[in-house]
Amino acid sequence: MKKVLTIAGSDSSGGAGIQADIKTMSSIGVYAMSVITAVTAQNTKGVFAVQDLDTTIVEAQLKAIFDDIKVDSVKIGMVSTSHTIKSIKNMLCKYKLKNIIIDPLMISKSGYYLLKPEAIKELKTLISIADLVTPNIPEAEELSGIKINTEKDMKKAALIIKEYGPRAVLIKGGHKCSDATDLLYFENKFINVEGSRIDSLNTHGTGCTLSSAIASYIALGYSLEKSIYLSKEYINKAIKNSFSIGHGIGPLGHFIDLYKKSGVNFEL
Template identity: 40%
Template sequence: MTIKPEHITPPIALTIGGSDSGGGAGIQADLLTFMAFEVHGCTAITCITAQNTCGVSRVDPLPASGLKAQIEAVKGDLNVSAVKTGMLMNDELIQATADELRHWPIPLVVDPVMVSRTGAVLLEPSAVVTIRHELLPMATLLTPNRHEAQLLSGEEICDEASAVSAATKLHNQGAAAVLIKRCGQQDLGGRDLFFDGEPHWLEGEWINTPHSHGTGCSLSAAITAGLAKQQGLHLAIDTGRTYVKQGLQRALAIGHGQGPICHWRTSGN
């Protein structure tokens, strides 16, 4: 008996970022998220991290030429319809990424991974300027947390007004839209700030769990998956926020530290 296979052509998204050996964030979280949304995920790895639920103990960057080769291999064969960047670490890797993406007319989500939730610095200080000048002008959406928004904008965020001020500055620096995640403060009720020339506070709720590793990576990946499926930006953000909320409600209590959100018992469709 011969079985005739069913061939499908799914949307394709590319993630450019670091590998998390603990499997909770970075490239690993991005691929899990893409799969939940039925999007085929491709990768270009910038660096290898040694980390687990307790933190990051080592980071080894890949050479910029190796990163460019990965991106070019994907671009030369696969019909990618959206791309996201995560941990880029240094000037050389950021510049290589910008060079490869500059003339690629597809949506770009920039998640400026700079500091881990356990306080580990994941970006060289000089690289902040390179991200600001090279990647922000290409971003369809910039998704910093409060600390990252402060570093990129140069403004302290301590309340709603200062969050709007920082988002305005980031928008003026070139990002088409900015999503400051949670603004980093429980007293804002789990709300996110979306800014596209005007501020829009996205209502949410604070989920009281210690296991939230990979939240930022997963949100930006979910939004990228939505864009790859030709969703509008507002719908992609709304769907992504719902996905992460569900993942936090079913977070994984693994390891001895901060476990990751659950990616597979959530609905990405």
């Protein structure tokens, strides 16, 4: 059993964050472990409060895992403060962790700032040790300092972010109006990861799910590029089979195959 670690915040509604990561990893067939960086009060309608955990308990969680269990890949999501980000980077370097995927969460779909503005500089230093960083278009704009309106802009932003030091950059195209094609910059070439837009309101946790899927497939031995394609297929299926549980943006169908086997009837 391959072991994958998620370092992220908790989502009380279960649609994103640690909860989405564990669902994704488990459904792909790896053993999921978690280090919680923050507790959020959120539901399908938005994020209403965030309590960052003290850096000492974040470090203690990391140490407890690294001292005992071999970690095959790491996904990093919500990391709000400079002190926490610096501590995570130091621990990953100390224990020589490999296969690091960073989903640079900055703003929730409801507009809640998940990353403190003063922590952006420190986040860029964390990105320097990543194998892959997966910003959406607003996050890529924040990291690159440019406005993204065209594919040419996406390419320019990817090159700027690559200068921070990651092995590869994947800019997600879900915020584009025309399609959902992602742009991968890897080994000095641009690769379009094709994707058609799926008409669904229920897209809570898509970024968390994609990055967790990539970390899972890499842990299973797939190449980075193949892992991205497999993860794209996984998330497309999860969005197509998403469902409503509240009054806002519902969760993805992470366990759709299991749901079908159990005879669960839910609204698609």
